[in-house]
Amino acid sequence: MGDWKSQSPPEYKEVVASDYASSQSSFPDSFLATSELQVEAIGYNINQALSGSKKLENISVYSVEPGAPIQEKYTSIRLKSNSNSCALVRSSDPRQNALSSTIYRWGPGRHPRMRILPHDARVSVEQAIDDDKLCGELVDVQSRSMVSRTQVFDTSLGKFEWRYGSREERQAYNADSLLILERKDRIVLADGTKTKSSARVAQLIRNDQFRTPGSVRYSGGNGGRLVMDLRTWKDEKHTDADNVEAFFVASCILMLKREADRFIEHNIAAVA
Template sequence: MSTTIVADELHTVPSNSSLPTYSSATGIELADISPSTSSDSSPAPPAYDQTTTVTPQDTEAVPSSDGGPEPSSPGDFFTPTVHLQIETTGKQWLSLPLGTRPDPIAIYHVEAGSWSAESVPAYVSLRFSRNDGSCHLLRGDDASQTPVCTTLYRFGPGKPPIFRPSQALAPFHVPTPPASSGSSSTEVSLQEEENGHREVDVSAADLQIVSKSLTSRTQILKTPVGTFQWRYATRKERATVPGADQLLVCELVQTVALAGGKKTEENETRIAQFVRGKETRTRGTGRTTAGNGGRLMLDVMRWVDSKDGRREAVEVLVVASCVCMLKKEVDRRRMQQMVILAAGASGGA
């Protein structure tokens, strides 16, 4: 066996090489640093205000009629998660003060900013007759045509419209008492309303939408899932929504206790808005049309994780109450037309 020895190669250093030269240095003793010396020598930090508020540029506090800030604005917390297109022609100014035809009101899902009239509607509102504003709200894909909510209108002052949600919606489920031979059912069928026009019995599950005051168009709806209010937006609020000639706002009203617990205040959070403009209103209608269709936007994220079906219930109530607001616009238009005709008749006499 041969042995191989590997030796490191030695590098010789020239004898004439010299070490590098260094300059002489003088020792310097550092002075002790004390807290007082440090604070005196370092510059003072800049002065700041105690509170600094950063406001987004697209958000503006809009004063309300009572001098306080407007409850909500589209740029604050409103992020729509559901978009619906409500298609109805409403009532024109140049028309007789008669009831509109009981045409079905189709409500379509809007996806990626577009919708098709040939698609299956998400909801359909069916009126009982021309002389009756009561209607059923159905799901467009439900072959059984079971109403998810029924809106009932009663004749006479002091009788606001009634919403009768389906018992299939969990938040509105009320145990049915045992039927007796002498009691009559409170269920309202389509045939009864068309033929009998009987007085509607108000049950415990019925929800009434009432005016905030005699001179206000704001409507209040108290439900098991919260209190909602529909109101007409101010001019400044409309300016924050692109393409909105008319803007209806639906807010969730919550009562909160102030510091100390002795006083309370109401907080309004926008959960829906109904926009009508050149690109969103029903074709063939204009800015002066009453009760015409438009784009309904909902923000139901606060209920998306609920286990009792609140998200579905809120969507149904918002859609039904929005259709009710359009019905009220038509009623006001008919009243205005009657006043004009009466004034013309008295002037001609």
Template sequence: MSFITDEKQPHTHLEVDPYDHAGGMSGDSDTDVPPAYDDAFSSAPSTVQLQIHAVGYDYGQALTGNTLENIAVNRVDSTGELVYTSVRLSKSSNSCALVRGQDTSRSLISTIYRWGPGRPPRMRIFGGSTNPGVAVSVDDAINNDHLQCELVEVKSRNMFSRTQRFATSFGTFEWRYADRAERKQPENNADSLLVCERTDGGAGGAGGAGGAGGKSGKRGVQVAQLVRNEAMRTPGTTRWMGGNGGRLVLDLSGWAAAAPDGGKGAAVVTPQDVEAFLVASCICMLKREADRFKDSAIASVV
């Protein structure tokens, strides 16, 4: 999935408390302009590049407790538009809601984290074909259990796996960590590479049919990847941190042919719906990575 282009990274990073991460940044810093990449897909209209700005945790921050961070997601183009913000309400909970821009009156997707073993996170998908035209505040999206939505459980492939599975009405997706060979491909050159594949055999589009889909992956069709290296990870973070952001590249070609009228009332998932889901699920992966990083840091000093 080698379609990274050479665009200036916007420096928008939203935090509730600007001192939460003070003094915690060191090591190899990022440059504003990433290196050029040869890319056969860069001109495809269904290819989207976004920059996820998440600080995550270094070793010291992991030992001092949770931070309250809102995560900004910007378009990688000449405008640097703020496309999404992932909003948290409580420092003691990872539960969050994804909104478009900074409009906290209309949540797109919320991710609910629950205490205790055997209780994986749940995603609530609002709007789109599920609940069109209904405004859901961030507070309701996180705390109201009685809203109309699509409920998606986030499941591990097994108890030892970092791979996470998301079964939705518009396809089943798995986010996984790429192996060394994938990370070191010239088009990636990544310290860390997260890959999302659609594993249910569908190619996208209305009702899960139609469209060409992306390239073949290990277990399905690759639809997204998050690249983290010196040029593309969140400025001020290093490869030794957990849960930090990077360059998210999406291939939405499988949904580009979705009919706008829904085909006689059939539920239609648009590329915009899938884009929001892939952003929210990627952020979920980063939060789980941050939790593992914190647990490992604490265990190392106990």
């Protein structure tokens, strides 16, 4: 299963509060960063895509909160080199109990599935990936349309969409690439305020500051800084904010793997 436990954390010169994390707002549906993680995925460049010399293996996710030491918080573990199917575990868990799994299926039009496991589940990585009868919430990941890169996740935690940011949105965060997670369903908060549909709850920023070391601007499936707004779930009685964070991480990694597959296919097609 790889040697992810022996990997050293990425070397960042300094962990500082981001500009977007320091701006406060009284509006419950405006984005405010409450948690930041670094997703370390090297992805593919063109030569690797054409030669198949680099694979998306285990992916480490680090906590990079200002004023706190950098620590590995999650690991996405892939068991087979010929399959993208993976399971997410907490790096501090010596038993490697899975929090969720993502199952990729062969064939055109067969979308991946996510299985969100109960918070107290005692499920191995192997079970989470291979056991079809396993208890847990099964989520069919759907594309918004045949040509759209937007992915839809209809879950008990809410209905979400990961999409790519527009040019204006990328410029606002000085990002070469910006992935945005929006919550599409509306909910009533404890104070009686309703959240707005399409409220932004997370985003992955990739630029010279946050891009995974060793990757380049035009890499496919490379990691960056995952910024999340978990305020909605802090006082939620039926959902734990930690479970929501784990779902955000797993679904973000799914987007990176989908991006990597498209990158490889497009480059192979270009030289065929």
